[in-house]
Amino acid sequence: MEDSIILVDLFDRELGVCKKECAHKECKLHRAFSVFLYGERGFLLQRRAEGKYHSGGLWANTCCSHPFAGESILNAAQRRLLEETGISCEIFESFSFVYYQAFMDGLFEYEFDHVLMGYYDGEVNFDPEEVAEMRWITAEELQQELLDNPQNFASWFLIAAPRVIRILEKDE
Secondary structure (H helix, E strand, O other): OOOOEEEEOOOOOEEEEEEEEHHHHOOOOEEEEEEEEEEEOOEEEEEEEOOOOOOOOEEEOOOOOOOOOOOOOHHHHHHHHHHHHOOOOOOOOEEEEEEEOOOOOEEEEEEEEEEEEEOOOOOOOOOOOOEEEEEEEOHHHHHHHHOHHHEEEEEEHHHHHHHHHHHHHOOO
């Protein structure tokens, strides 16, 4: 079941499971998560490995993936955060949204994306099969890059990042 993901309706109610490849080829709405870590140096971003089946080489949030059937969003996010970046820290769910993206190779992203956030300022030990590189960026620099070069970022990140920035600005 590790390559099966959870199909959902527009309100995140479970409809069943299917293989990850099937969901992305047949454009089925499924549950996903995006983790944004921030600290004194700003936001921790990852550039997705070139070998990813979509959005390879694009910049995105610290970690993102899908929970397995029967796995909570929080547990899945903590598991993948450790697997992809070597990071273990406290995270919390902040908001969610639905997005759709068609890719030129016949794949689709149609996800109910849960956004989790956490404070972290430690070391990073990422898996090079998942992540090409990681970097810290301030909120101001990130806003400018999103305006100047949106093509360098994953589609879900363009939706979620401004909301995350706004949430953290309100907390200051």
